[in-house]
Amino acid sequence: MRRIEFYDTTLRDGSQAEDIQLNIEDKLKIALKLDELGMDYIEGGWPASNTVDQAFFKEIQRYQLRHARVAAFGSTHHPASTPEKDAQLQALIDSRAEAATIFGKTWDLHVAEALRVAPERNLEIIRGSVAHLRQHMPEVLFDAEHFFDGMKANAEYALACLKTAHQAGARVLVLCDTNGGTMPQEIGAMVEAVCQAVPEAAIGIHCHNDCELAVANSLEAVRRGASHVQGTINGYGERCGNANLCSIAPSLRLKHPGEYECLAPDALERLTHLASYVAEVVNVPLFTRQPFVGKSAFAHKGGVHVSAVNRMSRLYEHINPAQVGNRQRILLTELAGRSNIVNLARRYGFHLDKDEPVVKGLLNELKAKSAIGYDFAAAEASVELLLLKKLARRGVRDFFTLVKFHVLDHKDGPGQEPVSTATVLLEVEGVREHTASEGDGPINALDKALRKALKPFYPRLDEMRLIDFKVRVLSGGDLGVEGDKPNAGSACGVRVLIESADASSRWVTVGVSHDVIEASWQALVDSVTYKLYKDELQRHSGEE
């Protein structure tokens, strides 16, 4: 078994992604999770470039990491400076990180055009920078920037740069496909050439996804001799992103059994959790179709597939989803057949027959609501409520009914904060409850007024909190916001998805309307009803 080192650069290269901004707390949270996963290196940032990264290296000292080494990123020294006087290198030393990873030029075009020095001077810069760091830090890694382009342009020079770094003390020579434009067969051949040219060094690979090949290129590099893989969680990174470690790790371990070792023994089972956790911290929703860890990764929609999947999962799943901590999902959509409904009902404990009239009725209702924008694939709690109401099972009922609501939002001047208030009139357990509340925005005000009305009757609503709220406009041109033109088409509107949680679970509900407040109201009502139903069911089963 070959041990493959994993080097995570989510905190540095990953944070170069267009929609990602990390503060110091975010960075610490992610670093600790990566360490739990058995990451070998965590690149914390570029201390010479900003104060957040400097603070990270200081803060991380307080933690006792179990496995990972913390690496600081920087570059070879400035051409006009010396290793001893260079601020970049000093910042690396001052970071007190366990490893320094510095990038240097290996492409002769870059040496001439970006660095603007003679080829020999670049070798001197590499040698001096690595040797100086090696005197003050436990370990140095050398990132050969634009290595593959450099190798194509001038192989002799590119290899000379690597040899220089190695001789000066760099433990790992990391071959970087900085622009992400190299094809797998080229990567493979060049990695093999490097392994032959510098046989004593550990060879690393650092790929970008500009051709949708970063994972393939990394796997090919490993197959041809690399023992160190750099990448990010969920493939975050500048432009099209970096190589996605969440795809590389399961491919290495599950698709090459007995060949490679990487990360902690139980890392894969925790992979989906890790990917979601990091997505939450960086505040970018996980890409639905992301391999292995995405929400759709093991989701089946087509009718034919679903009945086959019911029979034998292996027929339509390349691995067992539990191996990467994910789960199979059967989706209810407009393509849904009756076997999807039967399958879904089974999940909630009901054994229905495909030919029962209630199955056909439910299918029609779901299809009709899907057609006007209800996203039942996302809002499984709303589906469950629909199913339970249709089946008229014990525990599900209308816990309350709306008589009316009234929401007001006003702003009294350009610099003023807006003020939102809501009043709600409900009938709860035979009693009329009229409540009002201010709030942070109209939906918050409505939510608070609703809870105020319900709490005297259902005190356990206190345990429940709203954890996410998403609004989606349903059809591009038909927002109902086009000047004075009437709406084109009845399908226009907004969809609101609300995710709620209590101590034991999380659930998502949906509302659709042309009015964002009405759509939110629908989703709030489902969310509260779901909580009340869950509690009632629990109480009943406790009594039996």
Place this chain on the structure above:
Amino acid sequence: MRRIEFYDTTLRDGSQAEDIQLNIEDKLKIALKLDELGMDYIEGGWPASNTVDQAFFKEIQRYQLRHARVAAFGSTHHPASTPEKDAQLQALIDSRAEAATIFGKTWDLHVAEALRVAPERNLEIIRGSVAHLRQHMPEVLFDAEHFFDGMKANAEYALACLKTAHQAGARVLVLCDTNGGTMPQEIGAMVEAVCQAVPEAAIGIHCHNDCELAVANSLEAVRRGASHVQGTINGYGERCGNANLCSIAPSLRLKHPGEYECLAPDALERLTHLASYVAEVVNVPLFTRQPFVGKSAFAHKGGVHVSAVNRMSRLYEHINPAQVGNRQRILLTELAGRSNIVNLARRYGFHLDKDEPVVKGLLNELKAKSAIGYDFAAAEASVELLLLKKLARRGVRDFFTLVKFHVLDHKDGPGQEPVSTATVLLEVEGVREHTASEGDGPINALDKALRKALKPFYPRLDEMRLIDFKVRVLSGGDLGVEGDKPNAGSACGVRVLIESADASSRWVTVGVSHDVIEASWQALVDSVTYKLYKDELQRHSGEE
């Protein structure tokens, strides 16, 4: 030059994606665009499975496609039936498509477990189905389902299935990695083996992205002998999606110059447009980091990169973005250096020096607003306004100021539609305008009241329409909707992005607040101001 056939299955396999539902108009729109691109085949759907697909094949007859053949999808006949009596095969013939693509079993496990027949009976089914279709349709393609798994389990049997299909008249034998679990080197070796075993047949490849390798696997198959590639636009498809034709086409043409031909000669230059167009029709935002065509694909954020990119694009871009119809973007973010600002200003026609105090001031303002959630990378019109106001250039001014607004939304019973009204009091060109409007939801009402007040002064606002509206909650736990708990942290709130358009351009503006109505108001105000400024600028330049 080898001509590689492109076979698009966006309308069939693509629509199996979790979040995609296509109606007949959507399908027709996409088909016509694919034809313009020079697609060789367009798989329109599965006529035996649903009425939308049947209608598509009927409707598409009315159009004269320039290049593409329309293919209908189905399967080999039912084991209990005969080719002549099988409803599946009859639906293919009735579709009047120019080609039938049928999938059949080649994995012995599937023959036994899913089909539940003897291996010989499966060969008979393949032979009978292909031969029957071939009698009634111009062309038959055979999709060898689970081919690579089948080949690993029992190569002799898998190859026998292919040979049978070929002898019965299938022009293309498409090797399908149905579960998406196969590694590139395995695909390559097996494609080569098939090319040797059935040298007279055209070999196709159909990959799924479950290991993030669909593009690599397709390219490897082509390199080892396949001449027909199946996939979808933007990689849509069930689970993790299908092979992304928008990545395969540019890699084949730009990364292997002189080796492969595919699509129309000018297809690549129109690729980004096509990808966005299809994303709009299917109503799923294009993945930001999507290679070649994504919004971030050529976006540069880091300070070091930006100054190098300014010097010489080739240093940090693997191709010229224009080759795929995309463009370079320089992002303004918390990492932005002063050179980003200078660069941005240059785009709007201002030559600033890095050391001018206004550059530093603007940078600080952008950083401060970014920190509380303004997404300036997305909302470039809002950045431009900020820049122009700071520079106090001619044409930018406050065209109006708010005195107050007041928005009311009420619902008077469970079955009732909600009613939204807004009143706005503005000062416009020295005059107080007090207007009111109902609307489809509170934001539409506010938008209408605002326009009503401004139109007498600025009649050209009639040309402008709102084309997209996005709401994003800024921090998971801190929505201000958590029962009666106070907000945790001041950063919580919602971000609204509004995209507007007139006859000549499109622009995006941003607003941030804890109140969705206030955030929408900010974005609306920027949107209208941008339109007025643009017009004024045009008028001025017309006068000169």
